[in-house]
Amino acid sequence: MTSGNESAGGRGRSRAVTALLLAPTSAWYLLLLIVPLIILLVFSLGARAPEGGYAPALQLDNYLELPTRATAFFNTLWMAAGGTMLCLLVGYPLAYYLATRAGTKRTLLLVLVVVPFWTSFLIRTYAWMTILGNQGIPAIAEGLGFGHIALINTPLAVMIGIVYNYLPLMVFPLYVSLERLDKRLLEASKDLGAGRLATFRQVTLPLSAAGLLSGAMLVFIPIMGEYVIPALLGGGKVFFVGNALVDLFLQSRNWPFGSAAAIVLILVILFAVTLYLRLGSRAGIQREVSIL
Amino acid sequence: MSERAADVELVDVTKRFGRFVAVERMNVSIARGTFYSLLGPSGCGKTTTLRMIAGFEQPSEGEVLIAGQPVAGVPAYRRNVNTVFQHYALFPHMDVARNVGYGLRQHGVKGEEERRRVDEALALVRLGGLGARRTWELSGGQQQRVALARALVNHPTVLLLDEPLGALDLKLRKEMQLELKALQHQVGITFVYVTHDQEEAITMSDVVVVMRDGRVQQQGSPQELYERPVNRFVAGFLGLSNFLAGRLVEHHPATGGAAVTIGEGMAIHGRVTDPEARPSAGAEVTVAVRPERLWIGRADDAAAERTAGATRVAGRVRQATYLGDQNEYRIETALGELVARRQNSEGGGALPGVGPGDPVLVGWRDEANLVLVA
Amino acid sequence: MDRNEFRDLYHDLRRGRITRRHFMAVTGLGVASAVVAACAPAASSPTPGPTAEPTPPPSEGATPAPTIDVNADWTPPEGVDLGDTLIMTTWPNYHDQKTLDRFKELTGVTVQLNIKGSNEEMLAELLVGGTGWDVLVPTNYTFETYGSKGIVEKLDLTKIPRFDASRYDQRLLSPAFYPAGSKDQYGFNKDWGTTGFTINTKQISTLLTTWKEFFERTQADLSGKVMIHDYQLTSIGSALVALGYSFNSVDDAELAKAEELLVAVKPHLFAITSDYQPAMRSGDAWMTMTWTNDAVQLHRDIPEIEYVIAADGGEIWSDFFAVVTGAPHREAAYAFLDFMATPKVAAQDAIFHGAPLIDSAAIALLPAEATGNKITYPDPASLTKLEFGTAELLTSQARADLWARVKSA
Numbered sequence A: 001m002t003s004g005n006e007s008a009g010g011r012g013r014s015r016a017v018t019a020l021l022l023a024p025t026s027a028w029y030l031l032l033l034i035v036p037l038i039i040l041l042v043f044s045l046g047a048r049a050p051e052g053g054y055a056p057a058l059q060l061d062n063y064l065e066l067p068t069r070a071t072a073f074f075n076t077l078w079m080a081a082g083g084t085m086l087c088l089l090v091g092y093p094l095a096y097y098l099a100t101r102a103g104t105k106r107t108l109l110l111v112l113v114v115v116p117f118w119t120s121f122l123i124r125t126y127a128w129m130t131i132l133g134n135q136g137i138p139a140i141a142e143g144l145g146f147g148h149i150a151l152i153n154t155p156l157a158v159m160i161g162i163v164y165n166y167l168p169l170m171v172f173p174l175y176v177s178l179e180r181l182d183k184r185l186l187e188a189s190k191d192l193g194a195g196r197l198a199t200f201r202q203v204t205l206p207l208s209a210a211g212l213l214s215g216a217m218l219v220f221i222p223i224m225g226e227y228v229i230p231a232l233l234g235g236g237k238v239f240f241v242g243n244a245l246v247d248l249f250l251q252s253r254n255w256p257f258g259s260a261a262a263i264v265l266i267l268v269i270l271f272a273v274t275l276y277l278r279l280g281s282r283a284g285i286q287r288e289v290s291i292l
Numbered sequence B: 001m002s003e004r005a006a007d008v009e010l011v012d013v014t015k016r017f018g019r020f021v022a023v024e025r026m027n028v029s030i031a032r033g034t035f036y037s038l039l040g041p042s043g044c045g046k047t048t049t050l051r052m053i054a055g056f057e058q059p060s061e062g063e064v065l066i067a068g069q070p071v072a073g074v075p076a077y078r079r080n081v082n083t084v085f086q087h088y089a090l091f092p093h094m095d096v097a098r099n100v101g102y103g104l105r106q107h108g109v110k111g112e113e114e115r116r117r118v119d120e121a122l123a124l125v126r127l128g129g130l131g132a133r134r135t136w137e138l139s140g141g142q143q144q145r146v147a148l149a150r151a152l153v154n155h156p157t158v159l160l161l162d163e164p165l166g167a168l169d170l171k172l173r174k175e176m177q178l179e180l181k182a183l184q185h186q187v188g189i190t191f192v193y194v195t196h197d198q199e200e201a202i203t204m205s206d207v208v209v210v211m212r213d214g215r216v217q218q219q220g221s222p223q224e225l226y227e228r229p230v231n232r233f234v235a236g237f238l239g240l241s242n243f244l245a246g247r248l249v250e251h252h253p254a255t256g257g258a259a260v261t262i263g264e265g266m267a268i269h270g271r272v273t274d275p276e277a278r279p280s281a282g283a284e285v286t287v288a289v290r291p292e293r294l295w296i297g298r299a300d301d302a303a304a305e306r307t308a309g310a311t312r313v314a315g316r317v318r319q320a321t322y323l324g325d326q327n328e329y330r331i332e333t334a335l336g337e338l339v340a341r342r343q344n345s346e347g348g349g350a351l352p353g354v355g356p357g358d359p360v361l362v363g364w365r366d367e368a369n370l371v372l373v374a
Numbered sequence C: 001m002d003r004n005e006f007r008d009l010y011h012d013l014r015r016g017r018i019t020r021r022h023f024m025a026v027t028g029l030g031v032a033s034a035v036v037a038a039c040a041p042a043a044s045s046p047t048p049g050p051t052a053e054p055t056p057p058p059s060e061g062a063t064p065a066p067t068i069d070v071n072a073d074w075t076p077p078e079g080v081d082l083g084d085t086l087i088m089t090t091w092p093n094y095h096d097q098k099t100l101d102r103f104k105e106l107t108g109v110t111v112q113l114n115i116k117g118s119n120e121e122m123l124a125e126l127l128v129g130g131t132g133w134d135v136l137v138p139t140n141y142t143f144e145t146y147g148s149k150g151i152v153e154k155l156d157l158t159k160i161p162r163f164d165a166s167r168y169d170q171r172l173l174s175p176a177f178y179p180a181g182s183k184d185q186y187g188f189n190k191d192w193g194t195t196g197f198t199i200n201t202k203q204i205s206t207l208l209t210t211w212k213e214f215f216e217r218t219q220a221d222l223s224g225k226v227m228i229h230d231y232q233l234t235s236i237g238s239a240l241v242a243l244g245y246s247f248n249s250v251d252d253a254e255l256a257k258a259e260e261l262l263v264a265v266k267p268h269l270f271a272i273t274s275d276y277q278p279a280m281r282s283g284d285a286w287m288t289m290t291w292t293n294d295a296v297q298l299h300r301d302i303p304e305i306e307y308v309i310a311a312d313g314g315e316i317w318s319d320f321f322a323v324v325t326g327a328p329h330r331e332a333a334y335a336f337l338d339f340m341a342t343p344k345v346a347a348q349d350a351i352f353h354g355a356p357l358i359d360s361a362a363i364a365l366l367p368a369e370a371t372g373n374k375i376t377y378p379d380p381a382s383l384t385k386l387e388f389g390t391a392e393l394l395t396s397q398a399r400a401d402l403w404a405r406v407k408s409a
Ligand SMILES: Nc1ncnc2c1ncn2[C@@H]1O[C@H](COP(=O)(O)OP(=O)(O)O)[C@@H](O)[C@H]1O
Pocket: B017, B020, B022, B040, B041, B042, B043, B044, B045, B046, B047, B048, B049
């Protein structure tokens, strides 16, 4: 029928328009995501040129060499997982308070959460070097008779820096999902016999899971790629894959090995994200994500 | 037992939010098994009252008793009371069955037993077999029933319903009114029902309490409220009335009988509806007359003397409206505009040949005169 | 030569009574480089810088006839558009801001500093190209690579009229020629120095004198209080020295030992960083691998921080000014080099950074406090075991990989 043909033609035209509209985005992705990835892949199979850089080759040596960076990978993974967890533990009560209890102070408090981010990331982290350095918290602790504690250039210092810097990324999605949470559902739960804790577990937590999940992603992924915080607060001793990459590209100029490490880092992140989503959907969170 | 035990009692309950008084010195006793309605305009304190019973608000003064026990300090989740919320408040992350079984699970009823009772409750609200549905897949009426089943499944002492039909369309609302009433009868649980719809309150309730600005105006059966409203607010809130300004001539507290002058010195007899009232002679009062109590006939109707009643006044039809089951006439008289309604039943209905501009005679009996002091 | 004799010599040097060359010969600094060169492995033969030949005797009476008035202020070249910006890639704590401000005052050119922690970091970016850098402050052992790769340009000496090779010690200047021994000059000395370690004597009472002790005590009583450079050259080199090997070793077995030592030491370090002044100043760390200039600055502000040139060896170095090939602000770069070649300017700058100078005319202008500073101008005998880094270390994959492994361990 003609009407069918017309509609098919219309669909074809609209598909062409869609493609046209998406062209800049596609080009952008191709240029900034796909092409670099391909370059990384090619480099990772190459060899190091005599004075450094890349020399064409086809070998897996760089991947076979990766176990020597196992510590860095392990550090990165546990610090990212631990940092995400800590951000969650600190961020959830904060977001909960902001969303439900803060009342008229809410806007002020939300602004306060963001205020530190008006200065640069580097300056904030440098400030922590002073706070965690021996003249800072350890001096105060010693003054109070706690004996000497070492903070700066320890994994704990890096963790503090991570939590401090990434906390807002956790708080905001959580805040949004908790703020959207229908408070009447909490009353309904209590009305049906659930105490505070039971209500939290059965209603608040699952209904803020979407925010929790996106917060965790927003925090976990960048921590996996972090290198400034470990470099400044870890004194070159708390070593992330990001630091290994900086070294490999900017000091020892072993691009092929660096590329291999980068590719594996990307794979590890992809794997972790997939795992997250799986867990999320099993917990029935995905539907929530689609609702929100 | 001469008097049935009270399931819910409010003793001198006052609730203040800051300096604003939402409920003032409320005294209510709700007998077991009653369908009890809180009726009043929006903002009069109905929800607040309900929330004090549920345990979401604490009274500023006074005491709430459930099944004879004071419940001050008992948290909501420990009260054997369940609520059907205004917008249902169904858990979006659970299917229908899990919603309904929520309360059971909190009390340790799980597994097979939970399933059995959930199925039972769903059958009770005629949602059998829909347990696996997602709540947002249901229509408004169905969601309403889920909320009902979720509350009833716990066999509460008292079921609190906060405008449960407010979000439904008229037809569905009417259906649900009947169904709720039947359900209440079937389960025998005390229902405390909040509504601002006087018709709903009248058709469903055993007892209605009318509230205004946090204060109880009158409490009684729908019939009592309709036929003997104690003040102008109640008379106006339940059904239509013609209000006539008057001055009290005399009042016999024992019988309630009163003589009043209205208009240009017209003397009428009626009853002061508020048994507590002790108005003094000369006090300004309002006389309420229900439209269906008015007799109308042609100005030259020979039978008027006999059938029209003691009070008669001549007028002219300003507007005649056909309402389906009734005909309504708006009549210009010396006492002001009066509204009369005639039932379209055998021997009633429209007055043949009477239309706008025609002279008519309006009359009513003394029993129709409700003398309101406030 | 005792301390007073040495002091006198410095004074003479300062007053221009003797030449720099004479000073070096007499103090044994020249010997140091000769000894070092003799010890250098044969593999490093094409290395510019120290040669295997014995030090030529200082040519007597070779006081150069100054082509310029060494006391004169610098003036910008006439009729040259210098632009308004200059990007210099250099080391931490290495330039007096007043010097840069003065340059801006005279030329309108703002010098932007780009700070790196190692020559390797500089190389990595230069190899990629497109850095936009104008002036580089490379170390002696980099010129062979930079020259062969054309990374820095052959200096147009006509644009640096205030530079006069005769004021410079030829051995210290020689690494700037590529190919080695040719007449093609790619840079001129900014200063020289040593890589030793500083100690906060308030915290550490028993002084250390060797790299061996440095690494041992780091793993013992000084655990958590010590820093080493984030720099393969000095960190691996000093570890090699501690083990009794050459600072420049590329021997697999020796490197393996050094790696073992560094990995064992790492958990005991406070930090691995080339910007170690802050932690020493704050007291977070008590001991650190240190370059001369940083030692001078630290000691100047905190007298209890003392500098040690390790008795078992280590690095002696010289840094240069060079112009990056394709420098976007080439004229400004040459103007800046000429500015820094001005004795008065270099001397003034040295008072801040504290590294010893090579330009005899500039040295002559230094105040007594500067020339008398034992950190800047140490007992020459302490220099005898020091080695200049060899060219191959810059690009050695073995050392680069070793360092990356140590850091990620
Ligand atoms: N938590 C509260 N804080 C302040 N005022 C309230 C609060 N809850 C109710 N009110 C006020 O109390 C009055 C009665 O409210 P409510 O009981 O909800 O009325 P309704 O009869 O419409 O259900 C209203 O004026 C309302 O604004």
